[in-house]
Amino acid sequence: MLIIDCPYCGPRPEPEFAHGGQAHVARPADPSQATDQEWLEFLYLRHNTRGVFAERWRHARGCGRFFNALRDTTTDHFLATYRAGEKPPVLPAGGAR
Amino acid sequence: MSKLKRHPPHIDRRDWLAPLPAATRFSFRGSSEAAAAASRALGVELSQVACRAHVAGERAALWLGPDEQLLIGAESEAATLRDSLTVALGDIPHSLVDISHRQVAFVVHGAHAEWLLQSGCPLDLELSHFPVGMCTRTVFLKAEIVLWRTAPDTFRLEVWRSFAEYVTSLLAEAAIELSA
Numbered sequence: 001m002l003i004i005d006c007p008y009c010g011p012r013p014e015p016e017f018a019h020g021g022q023a024h025v026a027r028p029a030d031p032s033q034a035t036d037q038e039w040l041e042f043l044y045l046r047h048n049t050r051g052v053f054a055e056r057w058r059h060a061r062g063c064g065r066f067f068n069a070l071r072d073t074t075t076d077h078f079l080a081t082y083r084a085g086e087k088p089p090v091l092p093a094g095g096a097r
Numbered sequence: 098m099s100k101l102k103r104h105p106p107h108i109d110r111r112d113w114l115a116p117l118p119a120a121t122r123f124s125f126r127g128s129s130e131a132a133a134a135a136s137r138a139l140g141v142e143l144s145q146v147a148c149r150a151h152v153a154g155e156r157a158a159l160w161l162g163p164d165e166q167l168l169i170g171a172e173s174e175a176a177t178l179r180d181s182l183t184v185a186l187g188d189i190p191h192s193l194v195d196i197s198h199r200q201v202a203f204v205v206h207g208a209h210a211e212w213l214l215q216s217g218c219p220l221d222l223e224l225s226h227f228p229v230g231m232c233t234r235t236v237f238l239k240a241e242i243v244l245w246r247t248a249p250d251t252f253r254l255e256v257w258r259s260f261a262e263y264v265t266s267l268l269a270e271a272a273i274e275l276s277a
Contacts, residue, residue, distance in 0.1 A: 013219035
């Protein structure tokens with residue numbers, strides 16, 4: 001079974017988690033001044049990365065917290081998990097597999 | 098009629114599964130400041146460590162998340178607990194919700210308790226990984242449960258009441274293998 005390292009609870013089985021889409025999508029700083037194009041990009045446009053991708057995950061049937069994870073989309077390997085609000089960790093060269 | 102029965106054959110559940118009496122339950126959420134105030138009112142120190150339960154007498158506080166605890170007390174204490182917690186928490190931002198009747202509790206105990214729960218729970222329940230005093234929200238097959246190990250061979254399950262029959266039936270089904 002796929003084990004995901006929750007930043008709050010430690011390593012836990014995958015059925016407890018829910019996927020939350022691309023991470024680090026910033027809401028326009030001044031919403032009333034944002035253009036239609038900026039709203040479009042914020043609301044709908046997402047990357048479809050092949051390889052290491054920063055995603056939001058939620059430990060839905062555990063501590064309930066959202067956190068971020070670096071996952072290789074080709075191998076489903078989790079390279080790192082970190083708390084929401086933190087910067088993604090720098091991976092060692094050739095870290096992806 | 099077919100020899101197949103819709104329900105698993107009756108087995109004596111009493112020797113490994115026991116329902117627990119009704120209890121008072123609160124879902125508590127708040128900062129560490131609110132948790133400290135709740136600890137004083139409850140008489141149980143709310144755990145700061147992930148997935149640990151603290152007990153004092155009939156009262157218990159189970160860590161469910163960084164800002165979330167499940168507070169359990171005797172059924173007769175519902176009003177007392179609510180009032181003392183509300184007074185102690187005062188103006189500190191928090192959420193305190195009475196969920197006494199949302200869920201029911203069972204004890205699964207005996208030499209096969211770990212094996213029985215492992216039939217539907219994907220966590221590693223081996224004693225070194227899931228020690229006495231550890232508690233967590235997790236899944237039992239499709240049902241969400243709160244699992245708490247109160248002794249090496251004893252687990253307390255908190256199950257949403259409409260899922261109780263589902264969980265106990267599947268545990269009973271797993272137990273058939275033990276009697277085979």
